[in-house]
Amino acid sequence: MNWITNYVRPRINSIFSRREVPENLWTKCGECGTMLFHRELKENLNVCTQCGHHMGISPRDRFLSLFDGGIFTEIDVPAPIADPLHFKDQKKYPERMKAAQKKTGEKEAMLVAEGEIGRTPIVACAQDFSFMGGSMSMYVGNAIVAAAERAVEMKRPLVLFSAAGGARMQEGILGLMQMPRTTIAVQMLKEAGLPYIVVLTHPTTGGVTASYAMLGDVQIAEPNALIGFAGARVIEQTIREKLPEGFQRAEYLLDHGMLDRVTDRNEMREELITIVRMLLELPPAVKGDLPAPSAENGTDAAGEPAEAAKAE
Structure with a gap:
């Protein structure tokens, strides 16, 4: 052993060796x-x-950016039968569910919450495309019904973020039955005179587009979102014609009257605040306004006692 072995070689290896980089x-x-x-x-x-x-963005991260201070309360959704058809393809349905739950950290493809945006109370629900393609399941149907019932109960608008590949094939006709169920839930909002706003994100297709995703009082989409019922290739093979460029993209639908707005995600919160308050016939939100005092600890966003805030 000499100085070349003990010092020079390790030094060279440390310089040229591949460093471990976190994933x-x-x-x-x-x-x-x-x-x-x-x-x-x-x-x-x-x-x-x-x-x-x-x-793609998860419903939880979306809500953190949407609600005032990132504060929201989840709404409980009734759990349906776990595997009603005992469906099995390459894997059993429960195995696919466990894999999706482990991947996303959520128990299903839709998250329902309530909170305030611009000090305006709303109910919101969002689909997670990472969870089995955001497919419309019995749970998703239950989630939309629960969101609509809560909105009617509290007299609040409902904002829905859609992202799905259609109905969940592992639930067969039971998944497809969520189309009329959710349509009735939307009708509950309309009869109560409450705004229903839909934000279509990439992608929104299949039975979701054919039901609750296209029934909003206001239809907004994120830029370049794929929105449609059948796939472009299926349509081309059916009508035997070449589809126009950008067909089924948000901008194309906006130009042809299917959407009201195409809004960047970073501007979505302000857009929704403006629309919600307009539909509720409220004055415009005050920029920089503090959120309402917390009912739990009796303090406002600055940490001052709620009573003091009221006195001021």
């Missing part, structure tokens, strides 16, 4: 190919900072 630090944009640092991407709500491409 998930970078995300590649599927549109422009730019490598995006995960923290920077998260701060921009999963929107590419280079080209503006809107990537």
Whole structure:
């Protein structure tokens, strides 16, 4: 053993050897190919900072950016029968459910919550495309019914973020039956005179588009979101014609009267605040206004006692 073995070789190895890099630090944009640092991407709500491409975002992260102070309360959703058809393809349905729950950290494809946006109380629900393609299941149907009932009970608007590939095939006709169920839930809101606003995100297709996703009083979409019932290839094969460029994309639907707005995700919160307050015939929200005092601890957002805030 000499100084070359003991010192020079380890020194060379430390310089040229491959360093261990933690996983998930970078995300590649599927549109422009730019490598995006995960923290920077998260701060921009999963929107590419280079080209503006809107990537998927979980319902929980969406709600954190939507509600005042990121504060919201989840609404309980009745649990349906776990495996009504005892469905099995390459895997059993319960196994697929467990895998999706482990992947997303959520128990199902829709999250329902209530809170305030611009000091305006609302009920909101959002689908998670990462959970089995956001497929419409009995649970999703229960979630929308629970959200509508809560909105009617509290006399609040309902805001729904859709993202789905259609009905869940593992539940067969029971999944398809959620189309009329959710339509009736939306009708409850309309009869109560409450606003129902839909934000269509990428992708929204199948039976979801054919039911609750296209029944909003106001229809908003994120940029370049795929929105449609059948796939473009199926339509082309059926009508035997070439479809126009951009067909079934949000901008195309906006130009042809299917949507009211196409709004960037970073501007969505302000847009929804404006629309909700307008439909409720309330004055515009005050910029920089503090959220309402907390009922739990009796303090406002600045940490001052609620009584003092009221006195001022």
